[in-house]
Amino acid sequence: MRILIVEDEPKMASYLHKGLTEASYTVDIADNGKDGLFLALHENFDLIVLDVMLPELGGFEVLKRLRAQKQTPVLLLTARDTVDDKVEGLELGADDYLSKPFAYAEFLARIRSLLRRAPRGTRDVLTIADLEVDLIRRRVRRGETRIDLTAQEFALLQLLAERQGEVLTRTFITSQIWDMNFDSDTNVVDVAVKRVRAKIDNSFDKKLLHTVRGMGYVLEDRS
Structure with a gap:
């Protein structure tokens, strides 16, 4: 299965890439919202891990534009953990929300849960x-x-x-x-x-x- 990580912090992106690759997933990385949205719309991913605080295009805007065209499962991963932020993300179409800092075991469990729940493939x-x-x-x-x-x-x-x-x-x-x-x-x-x-x-x-x-x-x- 193919996962897209949209994360501008190099250490976090590398950490997630290493863990998911070791778990046998194929992983692509975008370090800003603009590139992340382009990949999400033009490539087929089984799941997207999306940070909220991103350069060039914020995560919420990326999610909003993505949902206008695709229903790829999205896990929001961010340090913004207020109730209002969570509600906004979920109402825009996020499938799950995980606040930083987090335990990798929980992150992986949420990834696996979303992939089990997701439709086969990402066909429209x-x-x-x-x-x-x-x-x-x-x-x-x-x-x-x-x-x-x-x-x-x-x-x-x-x-x-x-x-x-x-x-x-x-x-x-x-x-x-x-x-x-x-x-x-x-x-x-x-x-x-x-x-x-x-x-x-x-x-x-x-x-x-x-x-x-x-x-x-x-x-x-x-x-």
Whole structure:
């Protein structure tokens, strides 16, 4: 996996580069916000470690401009640790926030946690057969047909598309989409899947959203 570190302190950048490289990650470094933003937008990274206090372009501005085009996971790493700073960073789209000084073990644990949670790759459009899910514009198409989804339906389809080919249990889906655990006998997932299936499958010959009896649901091309 490839990680971008945007950090203007040479010793800190070298320290993080050494540790992450030893942990088998591929690491790139930018020492100012302008170069960091350019790399983030024009290269594919699995995660970005972003300092807030940067020359040429501040970290918050880098994050704001990045989020307008990409959803690459971002860990803010900074000495600015006030509640207001944390809130601002998270509201701009940061995935996590770690204040300096920090223990490297905690830093690495947060990196691994973000990478586990992140979608596979950093593609802006997910494709399964003739189904296209545009994550940036939040649009869905099957062939030439535009499909309108509610916010919740889109979130469910995005989850299935990001993990295409994997059977997702109802418990997992509820934890990801509704951020809570429902009773096992609830039909909330079944109802949501039924609505999405009606829109992306029912009018098309090739079916993509499948029920795996006793297990859950999977989005895949079985042709």
